[in-house]
Amino acid sequence: MITPEEIKQTLSQALPVEVIETQDLTGGGDHWQVIIVSPAFDGKGLLEQHRMVNDVLKDPLADQRIHALSLKTYSPAQWQKLGA
């Protein structure tokens, strides 16, 4: 189990983050969906963007505090295009 605050804090310490939203998908605290908008994603493919996030969260992923992680990553330009 991990708290949304821990996820947000860990990510925003490692990456410049403009938007970060977490959703506990099952209510069990270990299946998470995370939406992240970061200028660090500029010009990078989806695979690379997701790798960056997985890398930051590798400890909680490895010890199963996060059992499943669903990611939506956007550069600020991609996010704006979504009209969000």
Place this chain on the structure above:
Amino acid sequence: MAEDVINKIDEKVKNNKVMVYMKGTPDFPQCGFSAHTVEILKSYGFPFASDDVLAESAGRGGFKRYSNWPTIPQIYIDGKFVGGCDIVHELHERGELEPLLKAAFAK
């Protein structure tokens, strides 16, 4: 022994236009993420190969090391690692998956 597992994965990834490491089989997926991924792939009608990571023959943890990716499913197109369920879903939504598949099968 560990290298054998990696070599076996490497061979499958290179010998199949589309290779999926998943939980269960395309007809009987054992996990929602694997099921969703297979559903998207099936919708394009291209053939794909798969291995059930829950079955011992698939090579245990080797696929996670091979791709350096922490979760299952894992999708390879034309010998290249594409990503997991989220990435396949997103590429599908953006209309970027079909060109990838078409290019692989055009070769």
